[in-house]
Amino acid sequence: MSAHVIKNLPLDLLPERRWATVCDVTIPATGVDHELVLRLVELGFVPGERVRIVAEGIGGREPMAVRVGHTTFALRRHEASFIIVEPHP
Amino acid sequence: MAEAALLPGRIALLGNPNCGKTALFNLLTGSRQKVANYAGVTVERKEGTLRTPAGRTVKVLDLPGAYSLNALSNDEAVTRDVITGHSREALPDLLVCVADATNLRLHLRMVLEARSLGIPLVVALNKMDRAAKLGITIDVESLAQHLGIPVVPTVSISKRGARGLEDHLDRPVPARGSSSWAAQGIEEVRRTQQEVLRIFRATVKEPAVDADPSDRIDRLMMHPFWGLLVLGIVLFVTFVSVFSIGGWLTGYVESAFAWLGGLVEGAMDEGLLRGLLVEGIIGGAGGVFVFLPQILILFLFILALEGSGYLPRAAFLLDKPMSRAGLSGRSFIPLLSSFACAIPGIMATRTITNWRDRLATIMIAPLMACSARIPVYTLIIAALFPGQPLLATLLMIGLYALGIISAMSVAWVMKRSRPTSERSTLLMELPSYQWPDTRSLVIGLWERAMIFLRRVGTIILALTIIMWALYTIPSPRTHAQGTPIERSLAGEIGHALQYVFAPIGFNEHISIALVPGMAAREVVVSSLGMVYAMEGDEDEVGGQLQERIATEWSLGTKLSLLLWIVFAPQCLSTFVTVKRETNSWKYMWIMGGYLFALAYLASLVTYQVTNFLTGS
Structure with missing residues (x-):
């Protein structure tokens, strides 16, 4: 095991202000979360996009402001957890 | 029945929230608006009229902002129903899809989705002045070719900023085609996004360093204490x-x-x-x-x-x-x-x-x-x-x-x-800062x-x-x-x-x-x-x-x-x-x-x- 290997992690665990690249989006089978993920994909959270957490709420990192492309979105941690990212070194 | 090419008499403005659509509507129609009693945010039906350079009168409908026709809110549902013909409104002769030139990566997807509706479409590439200021260059002709539809640049905060669009309204529009629109699943949306990215890379050049000051302003405005x-x-x-x-x-x-x-x-x-x-x-x-x-x-x-x-x-x-x-x-x-x-x-x-x-x-x-x-x-x-x-x-x-x-x-x-186990959602855009439009x-x-x-x-x-x-x-x-x-x-x-x-x-x-x-x-x-x-x-x-x-x-x-x-x-x-x-x-x-x-x-x-x- 090398310390240099950077593991993929859900967006809600990405440290603040660190750039990362979206590598996958978890797709829940049905229900409200499915609609939510569909919207996230429509808004541009697709593999290859660069993202960064630009601000966090008071305590518990809730909510978080995520920059993707030229837009910033406010997301709950639960909403961010569907986006899997690879942090930049 | 085959319709001959006609001059548009009724148009509708479609676009993401924050694309400057309402400012463009205000510029086009000025004081000639029929606004329902209470106009806070763009949630009411807003209609106005404009006069084209050739002197024709055209009705303009300002649709509520929508990120997608896969409606999540009632607002978006209204927009979807109007342009898919599931409302009492007659379909517009021409759909104007307003896209923010400084944020095409996000807004192009709606243009592609609107293409499938069969309604004649024109893209209003809005906020072109701001795009220039931020060092973003867009090859408008090439964009129109890639999309296969006309693209007109607009600046909704300048007095003559909609002239290109107004000129366009004096040209005949093709007859309405049949709609092939259907709600997209995640896989289809992903494919659309690949198409968006391809067109975006071919037509838009951005500076290496983002010149938008919003991120810097937000370091203060969104700080847990100072904010x-x-x-x-x-x-x-x-x-x-x-x-x-x-x-x-x-x-x-x-x-x-x-x-x-x-x-x-x-x-x-x-x-x-x-x-x-x-x-x-x-x-x-x-x-x-x-x-x-x-x-x-x-x-x-x-x-x-x-x-x-x-x-x-x-x-x-x-x-x-x-x-x-x-x-x-x-x-x-x-x-x-x-x-x-x-x-x-x-x-x-x-x-x-x-x-x-x-x-x-x-x-x-x-x-x-x-x-x-x-x-x-x-x-x-x-x-x-x-x-x-x-x-x-x-x-x-x-x-x-x-x-x-x-x-x-x-x-x-x-x-x-x-009590409920249902989560409340936030998912909200924090648009770039801008000076409020005086008009x-x-x-x-x-x-x-x-x-x-x-x-x-x-x-x-x-x-x-x-x-x-x-x-x-x-x-x-x-x-x-x-x-x-x-x-x-x-x-x-x-x-x-x-x-x-x-x-x-x-x-x-x-x-x-x-x-x-x-x-x-x-x-x-x-x-x-x-x-x-x-x-x-x-x-x-x-x-x-x-x-x-x-x-x-x-x-x-x-x-x-x-x-x-x-x-x-x-x-x-x-x-x-x-x-x-x-x-x-x-x-x-x-x-x-x-x-x-x-x-x-x-x-x-x-x-x-x-x-x-x-x-x-």
């Missing part, structure tokens, strides 16, 4: 401006009305008509009109904050605290609009996707102190603390705070009483001024005249005694209402004013102004209401009426809106009931405790 401090300052400045600058201007309007009253009084002989003019119209409805400056200043701040992109940041900062009360940051903007008027506030809840959050927001919106309360608060507070601006300001802040705290408590109780500010203020003047000129004037008649017509009961006012019909009704309102300290005049106050809170002021003008000496019409209240009402009555106005279920239009937006009589009655209970209880306790403490 909240800035928000506090913003709200405080708004509040102080409304009551200092607005109050100062109101003073001038008041003097003008007093002068006018004196003029009419001197020019006419004593009689019914003079009574109606001086007491009913100038003393009554005029007493409400004087609050126009304060209401416009409040709207100026709300519109400017909305146009700058700051409001979603405030919603972000307040998301955590509001979630404690069972709401989310998404409720912030509707609740802030409710300080102007609960009706646009309630309509703005359409953007809240979660039904429970939306319902809770609707139920508490009337507790935000709307601008119709300003006249009542101002009058009574001035009578309570004449010549003590600091105390008056503190009490005013206290009343606003009381409304907010009560609203949060009610939301909390609602959440506790119906949209002016049009927005003009709309509000007209709504207010219409309100004063129709409902408030009519109710005041009815009240004046009731005070002038003697009661049929012959044995009634006292002054002409006590013997009038109104005096009798007010006397009967005493059974309900005496325990909370309201005299006959207040009690009877509360009945038309159900339709418009301000009538409490106009009605009292009229009564005291009728009772008063001939030579002092204006400015005496406050003194009469100061000397004749007990402390308990003044405080009790303030509390009543904080909570009371007033303004029938709000109830009609609640019924319409929730599609349920039940919620309307629940709202009315809980507000009445809170109001009566709060006034009762205030009045009785004040009397006990002051020993009266």
Whole structure:
């Protein structure tokens, strides 16, 4: 095991202000979360996009402001957890 | 039936929220808009007309902003239904898809989705000036080729910025094709996004370093501590401006009305008509009109904050605290609009996707102190603390705070009483900061001024005249005694209402004013102004209401009426809106009931405790 290997992690665990690249989006089978993920994909959270957490709420990192492309979105941690990212070194 | 190519007579504007669509609509149509009564955010149906360079008249429909036709909110559902032909609206001859040139990566997807609708389409590439400033270059011709549809650059904040689009409207559009639109699944959306990325890379060049200052501004604005401090300052400045600058201007309007009253009084002989003019119209409805400056200043701040992109940041900062009360940051903007008027506030809840959050927001919106309360608060507070601006300001802040705290408590109780595992969603765009568009500010203020003047000129004037008649017509009961006012019909009704309102300290005049106050809170002021003008000496019409209240009402009555106005279920239009937006009589009655209970209880306790403490 090398310390240099950077593991993929859900967006809600990405440290603040660190750039990362979206590598996958978890797709829940049905229900409200499915609609939510569909919207996230429509808004541009697709593999290859660069993202960064630009601000966090008071305590518990809730909510978080995520920059993707030229837009910033406010997301709950639960909403961010569907986006899997690879942090930049 | 094959249709020949025709010149478009009706067009519709489609686009993501924050693409500058409403500013473009304002630029195209100017003052030629047919706006529904309450235009807060773009949730109502807005239609206008424009004149093309060739002199043709074209109808323009401003659709609510939508990120996708896979509608998540009611707002988006309206847009989807209109352009897929599932509404009573006729399909437009031409669809103008507005895309933000500084954010094409996000907005191109909607263009691709709109292509499948079969409606002739043109892309308005908006905010081209800002794109140039940020060093973004777009090959417009190449973009049009890739998309296979015409693209016209626009600048919605410049006077001639829509010329390209207007020229385009004089060209024939192809016949409408058949729609191949169907709601897309995640995989299809992903494929669309790949297509978006391909077109984007081929046509847009961005500087290596992002020149948008928004990220830097946000480091302060969205900081957990400094951001909240800035928000506090913003709200405080708004509040102080409304009551200092607005109050100062109101003073001038008041003097003008007093002068006018004196003029009419001197020019006419004593009689019914003079009574109606001086007491009913100038003393009554005029007493409400004087609050126009304060209401416009409040709207100026709300519109400017909305146009700058700051409001979603405030919603972000307040998301955590509001979630404690069972709401989310998404409720912030509707609740802030409710300080102007609960009706646009309630309509703005359409953007809240979660039904429970939306319902809770609707139920508490009337507790935000709307601008119709300003006249009542101002009058009574001035009578309570004449010549003590600091105390008056503190009490005013206290009343606003009381409304907010009560609203949060009610939301909390609602959440506790119906626990659920359902999560509330936030997912909200924080658009780039920009200077508010002056034209949209002016049009927005003009709309509000007209709504207010219409309100004063129709409902408030009519109710005041009815009240004046009731005070002038003697009661049929012959044995009634006292002054002409006590013997009038109104005096009798007010006397009967005493059974309900005496325990909370309201005299006959207040009690009877509360009945038309159900339709418009301000009538409490106009009605009292009229009564005291009728009772008063001939030579002092204006400015005496406050003194009469100061000397004749007990402390308990003044405080009790303030509390009543904080909570009371007033303004029938709000109830009609609640019924319409929730599609349920039940919620309307629940709202009315809980507000009445809170109001009566709060006034009762205030009045009785004040009397006990002051020993009266």
